[in-house]
Amino acid sequence: MEIKKEKAQKWARQLAIYAQQAVLYEAILFPKPGLVDAQNSGSHTDMNIYTFLNSSTGLGKGFYEFALRGLNWRGEAKQLFQAIRPIGMAAEKEMFKETKGVNTHKGIIFSLGIFLAAAGKVFQPQLSEEKKWPTIGPKEREMLFSYVKKMTAGLVSDDFKNLHLKNQLTHGEKLYLKYGFTGIRGEAEAGYPILQQRILPMIEKQDKNQAFHLQLLEILFYLMATVEDSNLVHRGGIDALLFVQEKAKNLIKEEKTFTSTTIFKIEQLNELFVEKNLSPGGSADLLILVIFLGKLETLF
Template identity: 35%
Template sequence: MSNRIAYDNTAQNKYMKGMIISPTAFKIGSNILKAILMEIICTPKPGLVDRANAGAHKDMDISTFMQSTAAIAHFMSVAAQVAMDHRGDLNALLPKIRAIGLSAEEEMFLATDNVNTQKGLIFSGMLIAAAAGYLTARETGDLKLLRIIQTIQKITEGIVERELMQLDKNEQKITAGEWLFLDSGVTGIRGEAEKGFPNAEAAYQVIVKANASGIPFERGLIMALLFLMTRVDDTNILARHGAETLTYVRNQANKLVLSENAYSDEWLDKVRELDKDFIEQNISPGGCADLLAVALMFYYLTIPDKRMH
């Protein structure tokens, strides 16, 4: 009997209808899901939804994120399987991933009553799942981070030029991120993806180093998030507040990253104070949160036997 399971597609996506999902694709999707969940429950996260509070948000909390994640989780395995079965140029994978992502977005909005919790993360997660699936079907041995990054770069090659440089300010359906590109040249998640998620890769290294030093795993994630805040052009912050607030966030995060008592209980109290500060100022570094999740995807896909984290 086959150990592959038929996928019942409710969205009637042409790339998903009648698809058979392999155990390998399920495993990839499971690692992506674990990364998303670990980012959500990481606490404290200044200005962001976590176990302690809803951050600088009025329309979502941790329950909203859990429902959203449950709604989109299986699409990650679908993206992995599509890439495993793909024939042709890697760049031709992107339209397939995008189509699956639109179905995932529909399910997300249904689950959250039209609250956008994870739209950007759907795109990132799909790319990483697809890259992992593509490589697993063609290469032997454990997944290597460099190969995942190179594959993502090939899948997304030219995306900024095609999708951002052709934008027209007079178009009616322009997202906040696209407006930021037109206004200040910030390429957002597309630019990050086309480069192979370099900021997420750097955050991954922070997590690995902290873990190797015996730092409690969650505190390593908090440090990785703060590290991202010091360097990412976070489109959530820029769209809500502008460049001055982004500079403020970077400066505050940098103090904690460079703190002499980093990872200590006292340090954690200062992170909680920053959380209160961001909530009062309505600052939500959502782009950094997404990249922390991406860093965790890299971690769980490339470092075997991390079941306890």
């Protein structure tokens, strides 16, 4: 039993490392139009790359606890989701402490928390086997996304009920009432289908000789072209979302495969997005999930 406990702790640490690596990879990736990166702060005036690095280094404990909770979980999937919420709140508190009150990673704490706990639960049966690290294949991928969906069943209706009784609404709640946007809650409740059905198969087909940062930028732009990013809607309404989606689709169509010459076009887009105060933060968060899953499946 003690050996199994030690293995669970070791696997939780590795899952947390992958999560933290994913957050850091996204932070330093450049150029990202309208987003904070290693070169500039995009459309953000209250944060820079160092704000993101400070935030990232404070998230490891929470990531570990998410994963360990999943590895030790014996109850129902929806109950696991409720059980990790206090961990997420503590991680948010740590984030705000490191950033002096700036929200850098609240959205990704939510999503990575779900995937870390779900991964732990899916890997749990393999703890009893003689393995240094669990096997991750098509079967495990399907199990992971299926469990995420079970964890988040009914999330939108649960979280958005009785909004008319609240005195203060969050940005997400306001967008839900105004546009019917379900945001990251809706994506989670659906089981993040864009990642399972489109992005991970896309990564498997990418040219592995392509520079890694160009692979990541391709993924980011694909997400920007397809995701209903509530960050954009909050900043500029539906028109802002459609504008960014169109720009991303056009670049993908022009470039097909991203090369070093694509960088100049992305830098021009950054100037345009900054001018219009646009930031596709929802796509950036999904990119972090993609990197985490890619690490998990040794796609990267």
